[in-house]
Amino acid sequence: MVSIAISFLVMILAVSISAGYRKEIREGVSSFSGDIVLGPVGQSYLNSDQPISVTPSYMQQMLDVDGVKSISPVIYRAGIVKSGSEINGVVFKGVRDAGESLEASIPSGLAKKMSLQVGDPMLTYFVGENVKARRFNVVSIYDNPLDIEEALIVYVPLEDMQRLNDWEEDQASALEVTLGSAYKSTLTMEDKAAELGNIAVLYAQDDEPNMMATSIVSQYPQLFDWLDLIDFNVFFILLLMAIVAGFNMISGLLIMLFRNISTIGTLKALGMTDKGIGRVFLRVASNLVLKGMLIGNALALLFCFIQGRTHFMKLNPENYFVSFVPVAVNIPMILLADLAAYIIIMLLLLLPSLFISKVDPAQTMRTQ
DSSP, rough: OHHHHHHHHHHHHHHHHHHHHHHHHHHHHHHHHEEEEEEEEEEETTTOOOEEESSOOTHHHOOOOHHHTEEEEEEEEEEEEEEEEEEEEEEEEEEEEOOOEEEEEEEHHHHHTTOTTTEEEEEEESSSSEEEEEEEEEEEOOOSSSOOGGGGGEEEEEEHHHHHOOTTTTSSSEEEEEEGGGSHHHHHHHHHHHHHHHHHHOOOOOSSSEEEEHHHHHHHHHHHHHHHHHHHHHHHHHHHHHHHHHHHHHOOOHHHHHHHHHHHHHHTTOOOOOOHHHHHHHHHHHHHHHHHHHHHHHHHHHHHHHHHOOOBOOOHHHHHHHSBBBOOOOHHHHHHHHHHHHHHHHHHTTTGGGGGGGGGHHHHOOOO
16 A cells, blocks of 8 residues: 555656646746737847737737637837846837836846846846937846746836837737637647637738737747656656556555465355455455555645645756746646556456466365
8 A cells, every 4th residue: 555655646746747847837938928929920029120010900800719818019129238247138028017117027037147126227228220228227026937048038118118119109019919728738829829820811901011920839849848758758657657556456466365365265165256256355455556546645735735835846947947846736637647547557456366266165175
């Protein structure tokens, strides 16, 4: 039972950590680039030469697509931040409702590099045909959802970026689409990006620029390939742990059978069939499996609760993109893993139950 509890503990932790990584990375990437980005074909979002309308003629058709939660205009612009003798290149992102003019929210990674605190001025240079300088005021510092260079995003009011680029109030760099939580799988995001891209092509008016929809899966393929690799490894962990638990139960059932050979012989002499005797021992084994499963599940859920609240297990973000072990309790996946492992274990236990047919009641009762 202890062996089975450990096996189920490992399985549930593997499922929860895998789900945690997927949730943390998806939400982290979505927080600074949206789930889907619509921008001009062949143009970089950092390019200030070709703005788009914040309210294209096909906006309502896109909002009517299943899974689309919101569509927001954004303006991206590369800038150089200077604080004392330190300089650092970052990406400024103009969004609506980001505060008052020239207020900035900066990531914690940039705050550490530049020794910036809330209330400090932040001198920034924007390089283009002419170098433009702006002095922003740091009003908040947020934790990076992902500890990668692309996550160094400084949030400022959309109006500030429009004035910087000499754009009108209805112009932006791109439109960011946020999907509902049920539509954030890899395949679904790709499908929704294709659907929104088709709408932009079919319903655009002649005077509107050609638009292209790109999902975060296409923008950051290395992150999602890494998640797929984790899922692949988790599958083999689940299979391996189920087989290990099954063979441990096989040895346990064989011990029970050897210790009860005389009882098996007596039951056979009284007319009980091999299948009936096998069902008795399988029920005993099943109770042990279920008890071990419950103990393993309870320990795994306790770990997930503590880790989710305290983040006491840390990681190197240079290798794992996040600074702690993320966990997410996915009840359907846990129940599915439990059910699949239970079925595999019980099927393996059919092998030692064949031993019952080899027991000769006459011989066992003579040696009793």
